[in-house]
Amino acid sequence: MPTRMLAAAAMVLLTSATAAAADPGRQYFGDAAGNPAAPPFSQAVMVGDTLYVAGHIGLDPKTQQAVANVDGEARAVMDATKQAVEAAGLSMDDLVSVTIYCTDLDLYDGFNAIYRGYFHDHFPARAFIGVSRLVRGAHFEIAAVATRKPKN
Numbered sequence: 105m106p107t108r109m110l111a112a113a114a115m116v117l118l119t120s121a122t123a124a125a126a127d128p129g130r131q132y133f134g135d136a137a138g139n140p141a142a143p144p145f146s147q148a149v150m151v152g153d154t155l156y157v158a159g160h161i162g163l164d165p166k167t168q169q170a171v172a173n174v175d176g177e178a179r180a181v182m183d184a185t186k187q188a189v190e191a192a193g194l195s196m197d198d199l200v201s202v203t204i205y206c207t208d209l210d211l212y213d214g215f216n217a218i219y220r221g222y223f224h225d226h227f228p229a230r231a232f233i234g235v236s237r238l239v240r241g242a243h244f245e246i247a248a249v250a251t252r253k254p255k256n
Contacts, residue, residue, distance in 0.1 A: 162180025163184075204230065
């Protein structure tokens with residue numbers, strides 16, 4: 105009898121593991137899979153009610169380099185982040201954590217002036233981290249986490 109119970113338990117675990125592998129409950133936004141010219145990452149991934157937003161930079165669509173004007177680049181990086189969040193059906197007010205990487209910490213106050221305009225009530229938790237370089241000559245890169253608000 106114990107052998108049958110162990111076999112049944114093993115079958116249930118195997119079936120559960122197979123079902124979980126077949127349906128991991130993830131949604132990918134801006135997934136580059138199948139496009140060898142695109143960078144190898146998704147713009148965002150939703151797991152349950154949590155959205156993980158990839159690092160975004162503010163690119164000029166014509167040159168694919170950072171926007172030449174620093175204020176314009178700050179707006180472009182915030183717009184890119186906003187687009188990724190909205191593609192998942194969320195808003196900037198759903199962000200709970202934001203990490204900003206910056207190549208020049210003297211840009212902190214100017215960036216904050218633009219950043220404030222993207223939120224309505226509360227600001228997410230945030231880190232502003234100095235780095236030596238970012239890809240494509242960017243001054244800013246943003247990665248973030250958002251959560252879907254519970255329905256009342």
